[in-house]
Amino acid sequence: MTGLLATVRIALRALWVNKMRSALTMLGIIIGVGAVIAMLAVGQGASRKISEQVASMGSNLLIVMPGSLTSGGLRMGSGAQMTLTLDDAYAIERECPAVAAVAPMVTGVAQIVHGNQNWSTAIQGTTPGIIPARDIALVSGRPFTEQDVRAAGKVVMLGQTVVENLFGARDPVGQIVRIQKAPFTVIGVMEKKGQSLMGHDQDDLAYVPVTTAQKRLFGAHFAGSVRFILVKAGLAADMEQAERQVTELLKQRHRISPKGELDFTIRNLTQMLQAAEQSTRVMSLLLGAIASVSLLVGGIGIMNIMLVSVTERTREIGIRMAVGAKVWAIRMQFLVEALTLSLSGGLIGIILGVVSSEILSRLAGWTTIVSPLSVVLAFGFSGLVGVFFGFYPAYKASLLNPIEALRYD
C-alpha cells in the first residue's frame, strides 16, 4: 500500500525535522531502559554470587559443637570441653536415618613444606564423609578412603591456595610434602571454591585422615576427641529430623538425663546462609526499586517532551488536515513516529544496559547477569510511555475540526 509507505516516510521526515525533540525523547527511553537493565543485572549478579558461595559451603549442613562445661558452679564457654569423639561421629552415621553424611573434624594450623617452599595453612583431619558433606570436587588425584582413616595414613588433599604456594602450576599429586616434619603423600587436589560469605579463603586448607591428625599432628590437644562434627541431612526437609535424631543419640551416648544440660550444641548452617541470601534478596529489591525510579523518571521525561510539543504539533496537525491529510494518515504518522522513537530508543537502551553491566563486571569485578525479564520490562514500559504520549495527543487532535487544530494554543 503506497499510502502506508508514504505515511511512514512522512513520520520519519517529521522525526528528522524535529531532531532535538526526537533526541530528547529517545534519551528518556535510553536512560530508563539502560539503567533498569544495568541495575537489575548487578542485583541478579550479587544474588547469584551469594548462592554460589552458599553452595560452596555445602548444603543442608548441621554443625555439632562441644558444649559448655559447668565445673563447681563456674560455667565455661562453648567448646571449652572436648566432649565429642570420633565414636560419636560413627554412631551418628550408623544410627540416624535422616543423616546422609558425617565428617568429624580435628583442626589445627601447621606449616607444610615442599622442597624449599613452605606455607602455613589450616590442617583439617576428617573422614571421607567430608566429600559429600562439603560438596567437594577434585581436579586431580583421589579422595582418601576409610582404609586411610583406619591406618592413620600419611596422605593429604590440598586446596588450590596451598598448591599455588607450594607447587605453582605443577600437579602435586604423588609428590611428598612435610607436615610437622612427617612426610605426607599428596593424593588429591580440590577444586577452587573461592571466598566464603565472611571473606575466608576456602581453598587455603589441607585435609588429612582424622586419625592421622589425632595421633600424629595434634595428638597432645585432642586425645580421641574431635573439634566438631559436620552432619549433612539427605534433604533440606530432613534438617529438623536429623537435628532431633542427633540430639537424642548424643544425649543417650553422653548419659544426659532428659532434663539435664546438654554438653553439645547443634548449629544449623543453612539457616545462617538463608539469612545471607535473604539480605541479598533485599539488596536486589532495593536495586530494583531504584531502577524503577529511573524508569519512572525516564517516562516522565518522555511525557514532558511529548506534552510540551502538543501545542506545536496540534497546529501541525491542523495544517496537514487543511491541505488534505485524512484522519488515518495523521494517526499513522504519529503512531509510526512514536513507535520509531520508542523502539530505537529501547534498542539503544538495551545495548547501553548490557554494555554498562559488562563494564561494571570488568572494572569493579562484580558479577552481573542481564535477565531477559528486566529487558522485557524496561523496554515494554518505556515503549508504552513513548507510544502513549506520542500517539494519544495526536489521536485527540485528529478528532478536531481542522480549524480548531489550526487555532489551538
Added chain:
Amino acid sequence: MAVAATGRDLAASLQTGSGETVIEVQELTKIYQVGDLTVPALSGVTLTIHGGEFVAVMGPSGSGKSTFMNILGCLDQLTSGRYLLDGLDVGRFSKDELAEIRNRKMGFVFQGFNLLPRASAQENVELPLLYSGVPAGERRRRAREALIRLGLEGREHHLPSQLSGGQQQRVAIARALVNAAPLLFADEPTGNLDTKTSLEIMELLTHLNREGGITLILVTHEPDIAAFSRRVIRFVDGRVVSDRRQEGA
C-alpha cells in the same frame, strides 16, 4: 466507493468552472457553544458564488466573516442550513471525504501563513501532493515549478523562519496552487505584511483569478484590499448586510 466517486465527479465539475454556480449556501447558521453560553457566529446566510468570481468578504471583527470562510473551505462544520458545493451537499460528507475535497479542490492562504516551521519551503509546498499520493519525483518537480512561478527560485531549501513575511506568504500560495485547486480561500492574507508587500501579494492573487481562472474568496477588513475584488459581501453580526458587485481595480 460511491462517495469517493462523488468527490471525483465534484473535481471534474469544478474544473469546468467559469460562470457556473460553484458555491450555494442556504440559511447557513453556525452557533458556538462556550460553556453554558451559545454564541451565534452566523445566522441564516444565503448566497451563491459562481466559478471564476473574486469575492471579498468584509466586516468588523466578530462579524462571522472568518467563520463563513472556514465553513466554505470545509475547515469547520455548519450548525444548520445547507452548503452545496457544485450541487453536492457538503453536510453529507465524512471527515475523510472533506479532507479529499480540500486536498484536490481547495487551497488556503492564512494571515499567519501556517507553514510547518521546521520544514523547508519545498517540503511545505509538497505537502498537499504527499496526501494525494503523487510519487516523490513528480512531487518535487511540481513543488519546484510552483515556487519558481511565485518568484522563489533559490529559496526551496530555506526554512520559513529564514524567509521574509512576503516570501512566506508566497510559499503558502504556492502550496495552495500546487495541486491545481480551482478554489482559493484567503483569510486576511496581507494582515501580517507591510503595504508594499501587501500590494504585491494582492496583484499576484488578482492575476491568479483573472488569468488562471481560479475562484478566489478573500476575507479582509481593509477596504484597500477589498478594492481588488469584483464583488464585496459585508457581514455584521453573522448576517449579510450588503452584497455588491464592482469593477475590479
